[in-house]
Amino acid sequence: MFRFIVRRMLWAIPVLIAGSFILFVALHVTTDPVKAAIHHNVSPDALIKFKHDLGLDKPLLEQYWIFLSKFFRGDFGTSYTSGAPVWPELRTALANSLVLGFVAGLFYLTVGIAIGVVSAVKQYSWFDNLSTGLSFFGLAMPPFFFGLVTIVLVGTFYETHFHSSTPLLPFIGGVYSPSTSGFDLVDRIKHLILPGLTLSVQEIAVYSRYMRTGMLETLNSDYMRTARAKGISERRVTLRHGFRNALIPLTTFAGIDFGAVAGGLIITESIFGYNGMGRYFLDNLHNADYPMLLPWMMVVIASVVLFNLLADLSYAWLDPRIRVD
C-alpha cells in the first residue's frame, strides 16, 4: 500500500507541471492583457513599456519559468487591473467555492445514494419507477435553467402570491446580505440553499442511477448469496455486504466531482452572483489579468490532481484487488 501511495504521488508531479503549462499557453494564446488595457486609454508607447514591465515580451517558456519559481516561493504578485495583492482575493474565492461545493456535495451524495439504494432494494416498485422517471428529468435539466426557475419561484412568484416585499430566499450576491455585518450563520446558510439546489439537481440524478446499478450488481452476486446462506439477517446482508461494495465505484466519481469544485461551479456562481472561483475566473479572464489567473490555474489543477489521488487511494483501500497491478 505504501509503495502504491508513493508511486501515485510521484506521478502527480508531472501531471501538475504538464497541466499547468498547457493552461498557461492556452491563456497566453487566447487572451491579451495589452488589448484588454486599451480600454483604459493608454498611449502606444506606454503599452510597449507596459508589456516590457510585465515581462510579456519575454519568450513564453521563460515567462512560465518566472511564474512557476515565484509561485513556489509564495510570491503571488498583484493584479494588473486593481493593483491589489492576489492571494487574499483568491483565498476568499476558494473558501466560498469550497463551502458551496462541499455543502452541496454532501447533500447530493446523501440524497442520491439513498435514492439509489432504495430503488435497487425495491426494484420495479413505484418508488423505483418514480425515481427513474425523475432522474431522466434531472439529467435533461440544464443547471442554469433550474437556477433561473428557482429565482423566479422564490422571487417574483413568491412575492406576488404570498404578498411579500422580500423574496423567500436571497438569490443575488454571494455570501452576505449587505445589511449584515460580520459572520451570520443563518444568513450564510440561506445564501447557500438556491446555488446548492441548482448544483444538486443533475448530480442527484447521476448518483442515484450509479448507485442503483452498482447496488443491483452486488445484490445479485455470489457472496451475497453466501452471506444469506450463513444466516445473516437480510438487513445486515444488504448494508454490510451489498451497500459497502456498491459504494466503491462511486468514490472515483465523487473524487472527480470534488476535484472540480476548486475550478469553480462556473455556471451556478454566475447565475447567483456567488463570489467563488468560477466568478473569479470569468471576471479576470475578461481583463486578461494574468497575475490573478495563473495562481487560480495552479490551485485548480492541483485540486483536480489531489482529489483524483484521494479517490485512487480510497479505491485501493476499499478494494484490495486494485493494489495488485
Next chain:
Amino acid sequence: MTEILYPPLPAGTAVSSAALGMGEKPLTPARLAWRRYRRHKVAMLSTVVLLFIAFMCVFAPLFTKYDPNTQIRANGVLQAFLHPQHGHWFGTNDKARDMWANVLYGGRISLEVGFVVAMVTTIVGTIVGVVAGYYGGWLDNLLMRVTDLFIAIPFLVGTILLSRLPGTQAWARTIMGPPQSVRAVIFVIAVFFWMPVARIIRGIVLSLKEKEFVEAARAAGASNFRIMFRHLVPNCTGQIIINTTLAVAAAILTESALSFLGFGVDAIFTPTWGNLLSNSQDFLDGYPYLVWAPGLAIVLTVLCVNFIGDGLRDALDPKQLSV
C-alpha cells in the same frame, strides 16, 4: 445473442426461407434490434416527439410568419415585452422579437450543434479508439495519454478558453470561422467530446481483435485498414450508435451552457436556446415567461434524446443493465 445463424451460402443462390425450415422471414440483427426498440414505449414516444420538434425547427417558416430578428411593431411602436398572447404564443422579448419564432429558429442551431458535434466526435473517437486498440504498443500508449490529457482539462475552462481563440488568433479563424459563429462553437465542443467514444471503442477492439474472425480475415490477406474498418468497427455498431445519441443530448446542453455564459453563439443575430435563456435572465423580475420557452425546449429535447438512447441500449446491447 439470439440471432439465428445460417450456413454461408454461395452468392446468387436463391434459397427460400421455407427451404431452410423457417416459415417466416429471417431475423437479421437489425430487425431483432428494431423489434426490441419498438417494445420500449417511452423511446418510441420520444422518437416521435423529437422528430416533431426537429420538423418544426427545420421547417420553421411553416409555423411562424415572423423572422427571428424582425422587430414587432404596432402602429410604428416597438412591441417589446408583450406577454404571451394570441399571435405571439411565447410573447416578445426585450428586442421586440417574437419568442415563438426565436425558439423555432433557435432550435435549428441547437439541434445542428447537437447532431454535428455527435457525428464528428463519433467519427474521430472511433478512429482513435480502433487504431489505439488494434495496433496497441506505443501508438496505443500515446493516443491514450492524449485522451487522458483532454479528460484532465476542466471541461468548461477548456471550452471557454478555446472559444476565445478565433478572437485573438487569425490562424484559428481559418479553421473555426469567426468568433462566436456556429462553426466555432461546434469546433470548441467537439474538441472536448471525442474521448469517451475513443475509450469505449478501444476497450471493445482490444477484446475483439483476439477473436477468430479477425484471424480469419488476416489469413485471407486482408489489410490492417480493412480489418479495422470492415471487420472491427461494424462489430462496435451498437455502442457507437448509443454513444452518438447520448452525445447529441450532451452537446445540446453544452451549447446552451456556453451560450449562457456568453461564450457560445453570438446572440445578436443568431438565436439559440442557450442564448435566448441567457438573455432572459436579465428580465426575470417582470417577465419570467421569457425563461420558460427556451428552457423547456432544451429539457424536452434532451429528455427525448436520452430516452431514445435508453431504448437503443436495450435494443442493441441487451446484456448491459441500463443505467
